Amino acid sequence: MAHANRELDNKTRQDGSQARMADNKAVLGLGMYLIIVGTLAANVLAGAWPTILPGEPNGGWDRKFKLFCFDGKLEHNTRLIILAFAVGALGSFIQAARSFIAYVGNRTFQSNWIWWYVMRPFIGGGLGLLFYLLFRGGLVTGANGDPSNVINPYAVMAICGLAGLFSNRATTVLGRVFNALFKTETEEDQAQTQLKDKLYPIKRSNPVPGIEHWDPETLPAGDKSAELTVHGRGFVKGAVVKLDGSQTDTQYVSDKELTAKLLALNLATPGTVQLMVSNPEPGGGESKPIKLKVSKQ
Numbered sequence: 390m391a392h393a394n395r396e397l398d399n400k401t402r403q404d405g406s407q408a409r410m411a412d413n414k415a416v417l418g419l420g421m422y423l424i425i426v427g428t429l430a431a432n433v434l435a436g437a438w439p440t441i442l443p444g445e446p447n448g449g450w451d452r453k454f455k456l457f458c459f460d461g462k463l464e465h466n467t468r469l470i471i472l473a474f475a476v477g478a479l480g481s482f483i484q485a486a487r488s489f490i491a492y493v494g495n496r497t498f499q500s501n502w503i504w505w506y507v508m509r510p511f512i513g514g515g516l517g518l519l520f521y522l523l524f525r526g527g528l529v530t531g532a533n534g535d536p537s538n539v540i541n542p543y544a545v546m547a548i549c550g551l552a553g554l555f556s557n558r559a560t561t562v563l564g565r566v567f568n569a570l571f572k573t574e575t576e577e578d579q580a581q582t583q584l585k586d587k588l589y590p591i592k593r594s595n596p597v598p599g600i601e602h603w604d605p606e607t608l609p610a611g612d613k614s615a616e617l618t619v620h621g622r623g624f625v626k627g628a629v630v631k632l633d634g635s636q637t638d639t640q641y642v643s644d645k646e647l648t649a650k651l652l653a654l655n656l657a658t659p660g661t662v663q664l665m666v667s668n669p670e671p672g673g674g675e676s677k678p679i680k681l682k683v684s685k686q
Contacts, residue, residue, distance in 0.1 A: 620645060
């Protein structure tokens with residue numbers, strides 16, 4: 390029975406390593422840690438939340454700050470920074486706590502994920518702070534540096550909390566903002582953009598083809614059903630095999646092979662004819678001419 394339990398507690402990963410299940414001490418310790426973090430974030434939120442002073446012009450904020458046994462005073466900007474971090478951490482706490490309860494309840498909580506849960510509140514707090522700075526710097530700048538008369542703390546802190554709760558999406562949004570502010574589009578990026586836009590197709594230049602060998606090497610004069618296979622490089626769709634400048638019925642096989650059906654007119658007299666391959670525009674062009682032998686029947 391004990392052996393069977395160990396088999397259940399140590400699942401084998403696809404890469405062959407084993408995912409060790411967390412023991413009861415680790416589960417209890419992490420649970421207590423999350424409770425403490427959530428409680429601390431909630432207390433910071435309650436203690437730092439601004440109180441509007443009655444009778445003050447423009448609805449001024451009280452500077453008092455209380456956290457457990459600590460009493461002090463905070464400037465408006467400092468208060469908002471602390472709130473942004475605390476609300477972001479609280480959002481990540483909710484995400485981590487839900488995940489933790491689900492995995493523990495299903496008895497699938499693995500010890501290698503412990504640090505993920507430990508760092509979640511700090512990541513959420515950092516994201517909340519970044520979102521607050523984004524809004525403060527670009528969208529809601531206070532008059533004379535005093536945000537008390539222009540910032541709705543409920544709206545801004547709700548955004549910070551959602552950033553911590555949905556950290557993956559928040560990171561994606563921050564990445565898009567960074568790309569919009571500091572975008573340097575390379576030629577490859579431009580090519581990718583053009584490929585995605587059907588109304589603006591990218592114009593690629595076709596290469597100049599080259600002939601390496603052909604089969605058969607000699608053709609009989611006057612043959613009415615001769616077929617020539619040309620091997621080389623840089624062939625594209627629409628490439629044409631030419632004999633003495635005359636186009637032939639050419640079939641594209643690959644970028645290294647073409648087949649051409651020849652007429653008796655192409656092989657009228659014994660001797661040699663000039664064999665070339667021509668690629669269409671844009672770019673393209675004709676390969677260097679090769680002498681193809683035409684023998685007597």
